[in-house]
Amino acid sequence: DDFNIYCRVENNKKNSTKHINFKTAPTNCGNGVTRKALVIGDSTINQEVIIDHIADFFDTDVMNLSLIGTRQTTAGNKHEGRSGWTMKNYIEDASFSGVSNPFSSGGTFNFANYLSTTSQTIGANDWVFIELGINDLYSIALMDGTQTDSVINTTLNNVKSRLEVIISSIKSYNSDIRVGIIQTFPPAISQDATGNLLNSSFYSLEYYLKKGLAKWWEYLLEFYDNQYKRDARIYLIGANAVIDRENDFITANQNIDQ
Secondary structure (H helix, E strand, C coil): CEEEEEEEEEEEEEEEEEEEECCCCCCCCCCCCCCEEEECCHHHHHCCCHHHHHHHHCCCCCEEEEEECCCCCCCCCCEECCCCCCCCHHHHHEECCCEEEECCCCCCCCHHHHHHHCCCCCCCCEEEHHHHHHHHHHHHECCCCCCCCHHHHHHHHHHHHHHHHHHHHHHCCCCEEEEEECCCCCCCCCCHHCCCCCCCCCCCHHHHHHHHHHHHHHHHHHHHCCHHHHHHCCEECCCHHHCCCCCCCCCCCCHHHH
């Protein structure tokens, strides 16, 4: 079934309306079916919460989910999340920060080789989710004056190209695999909670958000949120829209001189 929602947003004297189409499925949709899912990401995947929640959700769903990958959470749920990694790392580096990269072969991202060397399989109608981009944009937040508009545009164009390299490799292996691009998550609302990079005098959270992340979001929406991409089984997943930047992030206390 289809249903429509009309949203009206009022901001001072400006009003805007957004028309959103939703598709619904019966509660028994996928009953008895098993789908595989591979989640490639950075620390947001590696820190386990998202992967374990996905696994818990399907424990009570009529459809079965098999998570694959070479890494796993404490609960044993598999994934391919690596803290601090960028798309560039996944494409070019055999290892980074002491962690190996099974996707790298011949200096590029090779999905077929990854499956072969790790003895895994994935096929038509299964899913590969990509949650990357957070670390790719950090250089844009530098406050040393080197990040001119030209440099920022070059950085964003490089990230765009690298995302296409990853997707193309997956689709070359099997064009019927469903690729889910998770809209890159925003950092926590407090600059003190965004980690060591943005918690310094060298980086600006405002630069990161306005010069980097906002432009990246615009690109993802323009290029991937359309029927042409969906027909090609490439989907933009707006998971970032349901994140509470003030309360949804794990925090830790640390002495400032350590």
